[in-house]
Amino acid sequence: MEETKWMIPTSLFLLTFLILLKFTLKKQVKLKNLPPSPPSLPFIGHLHLIKQPLHRSLSRLTKIYGHVLFLHVGTRNILVVSSPSAVEECLSNNDIAFANRTSLTLAGKYLNYNYMTLGFSSYGELWRKLRRLTTTELFSTNRLAMLTNVREEEVKLLVKQIFEGCKGQLMSKVDLKTKTLELSFNIMLRVISGKRYYGEDAVALEGKEFQVLMNEYVELLGSGNLNDFFPILRWIDFQGKKKKMVKLMRKMDCFLQKLLDEKRRNWSNDQRNMTLIDVMLDLQQKEPEFYTHEIVKGVILVMLVAGSETSATTMEWALSLLLNHPEKLNEVRVEIDTYLKQDELMTESDAMKLNYLQKVIMETLRLYPVAPLLIPHESSNDCIVCGFNIPKGTMLLVNLWTLHRDPNLWVNPTWFVPERFEEGELGNDEIYNMLPFGIGRRSCPGSVLAKRFMGHAIGSLIQAFEWERISDEKIDMSDGIGLTMPKVEPLVALCKPRQIMIKALSNI
Numbered sequence: 379m380e381e382t383k384w385m386i387p388t389s390l391f392l393l394t395f396l397i398l399l400k401f402t403l404k405k406q407v408k409l410k411n412l413p414p415s416p417p418s419l420p421f422i423g424h425l426h427l428i429k430q431p432l433h434r435s436l437s438r439l440t441k442i443y444g445h446v447l448f449l450h451v452g453t454r455n456i457l458v459v460s461s462p463s464a465v466e467e468c469l470s471n472n473d474i475a476f477a478n479r480t481s482l483t484l485a486g487k488y489l490n491y492n493y494m495t496l497g498f499s500s501y502g503e504l505w506r507k508l509r510r511l512t513t514t515e516l517f518s519t520n521r522l523a524m525l526t527n528v529r530e531e532e533v534k535l536l537v538k539q540i541f542e543g544c545k546g547q548l549m550s551k552v553d554l555k556t557k558t559l560e561l562s563f564n565i566m567l568r569v570i571s572g573k574r575y576y577g578e579d580a581v582a583l584e585g586k587e588f589q590v591l592m593n594e595y596v597e598l599l600g601s602g603n604l605n606d607f608f609p610i611l612r613w614i615d616f617q618g619k620k621k622k623m624v625k626l627m628r629k630m631d632c633f634l635q636k637l638l639d640e641k642r643r644n645w646s647n648d649q650r651n652m653t654l655i656d657v658m659l660d661l662q663q664k665e666p667e668f669y670t671h672e673i674v675k676g677v678i679l680v681m682l683v684a685g686s687e688t689s690a691t692t693m694e695w696a697l698s699l700l701l702n703h704p705e706k707l708n709e710v711r712v713e714i715d716t717y718l719k720q721d722e723l724m725t726e727s728d729a730m731k732l733n734y735l736q737k738v739i740m741e742t743l744r745l746y747p748v749a750p751l752l753i754p755h756e757s758s759n760d761c762i763v764c765g766f767n768i769p770k771g772t773m774l775l776v777n778l779w780t781l782h783r784d785p786n787l788w789v790n791p792t793w794f795v796p797e798r799f800e801e802g803e804l805g806n807d808e809i810y811n812m813l814p815f816g817i818g819r820r821s822c823p824g825s826v827l828a829k830r831f832m833g834h835a836i837g838s839l840i841q842a843f844e845w846e847r848i849s850d851e852k853i854d855m856s857d858g859i860g861l862t863m864p865k866v867e868p869l870v871a872l873c874k875p876r877q878i879m880i881k882a883l884s885n886i
Contacts, residue, residue, distance in 0.1 A: 413448040413457065413766040423450040430602070430859050433750035433779035436460075440780050446764045452607035455772040457763065460780035462787070462810035467763045468755070468774055469818040470810075476755040476774050477501035477819045483606045485599055488623035495676040497684065497753060501819070507668060511677065512823040515657055522827055524652075525569055526726055532565045533835050534723060535577065537842050538886040544874055549846060555868035558693040561835060562686040563592070570654040570678055571637050591633055594626050596687055600861030634675040654681060683861070688748045689828050691862040694869050696742040696836055698853045699794050701845060701871055706796060710735050714841045720878045723886070724841055729834040737796035739832055743814035745794065748862040750779040752816050778813060787811045842883055843873040 416439060418424050428451070429435040436458050440447055445461035459465055468476050478501050479486065479493075486498040493499055496508040515521065536557060544550045560576035567575050567588075575585035603619055605611045615621055641655040652660075658677060662669040700707040713734045718724050729735060755774040760767065783791040788811075789798070810817070815825040822828075839845070847853060848870055856866040875883055 411765075411767045413446040413764070413768075414443040415448040415450075416443060418450065421452070423452060425451045425607070431750075431857055431863070433777055433863075434857075436751075436775065436777050437780040440777065445780070446766060448766070452604075453609060454607050455769060456775060457757075457768055457772050458775045458777055459763070460777040461784070462781070462808075464764050465776055465781065465810045465813065465817075468776070469816070469820075472757075472761045472763065473818040474501070475757050475759055475761045477505075478756040478758050479820075480606070480754045480756045480773050481771075482609075484603055484612075484619055484623060485606075488620060488627055489595065489599055490679075491672045491676045494672055495680045497680055501758065508673075508677065509819075509823065511661070515661075516654060516681070517823050517827055522830070528568045529565050529831055529834065530726055532561055532568065533838050534886055535564075536561045536835070537723065537838055537883065539577070540839075540843065540873065541875055541883045541886070544843075549844075549872040549874050551848065551870055552873050553868065553870050554697055555690075555694050555865070555870075558697075558835070559686070559690040562690040562693075562831075563682070565831065566682055566685045568653075570681060571641065572653045587633060591626070591630050592682065595630060596683065596861050598622060598626060599683070600859070630679070631675065634678055635671070637678070638671070638674065654678065684822070685824055685827075687862050689832055691748050691864055692739070692742060692746070692828075693832055693836055694865060695746040696738060696832070697839070697845075697871070698855060698865065698869050699742055699745070700738065700840075701847050701869075702852045702855070703794055706738065706794065707840065707845065709796075710738060710837070710840050714837060715878075718841070720882075722882050723879075724834065724837055726830055726834040729837040730830060732833070732837060734796060735833055735837050736829070737799040739829060739836070740799045740812075741794060741796040744782045744788075744812055745792075746857065746863060747778040747782060747814045749814075749816075750777070750863050752776045752778065752813075753820070755820060776813070776816075782812055782814075784811075842876060842879050844876055846872045848872055 416424055416427055419426060427435070427439065428449075436447070437460070439449075440458065440460050445459060446464050447458040447460075449456040449458065457468075459468055479498050481493075481500070483498075486493045490498040494504065496505070496512060499505045499508060540552055540557070543552070564574045564576050567573055573584070575588045598619075601619075605616050605619055608616075612620065638655060638659075641653070642659060645656060645659055655674075655678065658669065658674045662674060700710065710732075713732050714724065717732065718728055752775070755776075757768055757770055757772045757774065759770050762768065782788070785791050787808075789795075815822040815828075853869065854865070854867040858864045858866040
């Protein structure tokens with residue numbers, strides 16, 4: 379009886395395996411004029427060639443097979459591009475064909491309200507409305523200006539916390555990874571709900587709950603998932619991913635719903651103090667059939683994740699680079715002292731005028747793009763890229779890591795040289811050489827906000843404090859695995875208040 383009990387599911391598993399194997403091989407034979415591809419193995423395809431971090435692994439394959447590379451893993455075809463011409467063909471000439479996101483993923487279904495968020499929704503009416511919402515209501519010039527005081531207040535609070543933690547004129551240790559992350563989340567949380575969940579005056583219980591939920595969410599969203607490439611693994615919930623996602627999202631949904639309910643009870647349409655939730659509630663009254671609870675909560679969730687984690691990671695990389703290159707750090711400080719008053723902290727508009735500081739941010743985004751493969755696209759129909767046939771349903775990965783470090787495009791590509799951006803933004807003929815925020819329909823709508831906020835935060839820290847590494851050894855710049863491209867070693871540095879800024883810091 380015991381043997382019979384296991385015979386049926388085992389037989390079904392083997393039968394499904396063989397059917398998938400036959401289907402995969404048959405599909406591969408039919409496709410012609412594909413881009414260059416390494417030798418593959420039955421069923422798993424090129425899985426054995428892909429290691430972590432993924433962007434580095436794909437970069438090594440690119441050196442062998444070229445900047446237009448075709449892979450298949452399980453039942454999925456993958457196109458990897460990393461040259462300006464190939465990127466232009468995919469995200470400009472074939473922009474509509476590649477406007478979809480990767481379909482049938484566990485993260486899209488269980489962590490993003492069944493593909494109803496901006497980042498995971500398919501190209502269509504839902505996506506167009508969500509995109510219009512972000513560009514006209516959330517990231518418009520008027521909205522960014524209205525919320526300037528929120529961002530400036532949070533930067534001042536960060537500077538004040540570090541100043542109060544300093545021991546006189548002695549160098550004090552500062553966990554900059556934690557500080558930049560708390561700053562980013564507090565800004566987004568205040569923009570969204572008017573609350574702070576990090577720091578001494580944060581909402582204690584809600585703050586703790588939020589921090590735990592967000593840590594779990596980012597970790598789960600950024601982890602690899604073989605279930606997306608081998609559908610048969612979903613039958614057994616390989617690694618328990620589905621169970622974890624469903625459990626986490628149930629808690630996250632309850633938390634977001636509490637925010638909405640609280641705001642609805644105290645709702646105000648005062649334009650001067652409107653939060654993101656206020657805006658969404660107003661739209662919900664006007665178009666209740668579209669702005670459902672799931673849509674509203676999905677927008678809030680995407681703003682929290684995309685607007686916080688990415689900025690914090692970039693600031694950590696930028697400060698690490700400056701500490702490893704003291705002469706560049708001094709260049710920023712000299713620029714600040716030359717053009718700004720020394721008896722008060724800079725404003726966001728001040729930071730935008732500091733050209734060298736803006737070049738530092740650009741160079742950081744070149745060397746360490748927070749989304750080194752962008753968010754995967756998917757072809758909605760057959761198309762041609764660089765003369766090769768690309769079948770419908772192919773996942774597109776744009777390897778910014780390779781593109782941004784291509785020696786044919788950049789002089790000394792692995793060096794930290796902010797001066798390479800002397801002319802400011804890239805010229806029209808170089809626009810596809812560097813795309814930290816993507817391009818085309820699926821580009822990041824919050825790029826302007828990110829640059830403004832990061833420049834102000836980094837500039838304020840340099841204006842207010844002297845910074846040094848914790849040892850003579852250079853900071854480890856190894857990149858790790860995660861939703862963004864995190865540093866393996868979190869940044870900890872030494873600082874003390876600058877003598878010329880003590881009076882200004884004491885008056886915060």
